[in-house]
Amino acid sequence: QVQLQESGPGLVKPSGTLSLTCAVSGGSISSSNWWTWVRQAPGKGPEWIGEIYHSGTTNYNPSLKSRVTISIDKSKNQFSLKMSSVIAADTAVYYCARYGSTSAYYGMDVWGQGTTVTVSS
Amino acid sequence: DIQLTQSPSFLSASVGDRVTITCRASQDIYNYLAWYQQKPGKAPKLLIYAAFTLQSGVPSRFSGSASGTEFTLTISSLQPEDFATYYCQQLNSYPFAFGPGTKVDIK
Secondary structure (H helix, E strand, C coil), X not given: CCEEEXXXXXXXXXXXXXXXXXXXXXXXXXXXXCEEEEEECCCCCEEEEEEECCCCCEEECCCCCCCEEEEEECCCCEEEXXXXXXXXXXXXXXXXXXXXXXXXXXXXXXXXXXXXXXXXX | XXXXXXXXXXXXECCCCCEEEEEEECCCCCCCEEEEXXXXXXXXXXXXXXXXXXXXXXXXXXXXXXXXXXXXXXXXXCCHHHCCEEEXXXXXXXXXXXXXXXXXXXX
């Protein structure tokens, strides 16, 4: 079965760039699924960041779009998140996830364990 | 953007109770709604998608229903492992917002 694993620095300085990678195992990132990033600030509900298809097509949350880039590396079977100009409010647990089938209609059925990113000097 | 509200935000219940959580969308989302369960320190777990469809492996005591822009998650007989926070998410139009959550606690 497909498994996802996030990796990246746990501490990022204010105004810096947050960079995370999600490794996909047990399946191909080139399958007919969309891949997505979600974050959850301490004590808050989840927030959808954006998504990518293996073709490279992306969709982003407008509230973050100017600072976020999601990319895919099919050779490494992974996808990545970059968020620039981070501030303390970007401190959160970041999850990567997969939609259950060919569209978001099927919900996010596979999630990574999450990685905590703290924005602090 | 589509807004989601959930009620109640907190509920206290006992094992064996029937529990109902409501999620309301600010506009029609054509049943593009999912429900998740989250326990402390864990990723959300998909329970129901497309408003009604039970995700594979999820116990049948969980069910979903819909009436217009109002969606309901029902747990027919609450079990000890069901004490958690529940979120709805709309997947009809970007951005795919989550509801604020309902925490189910032990009475």
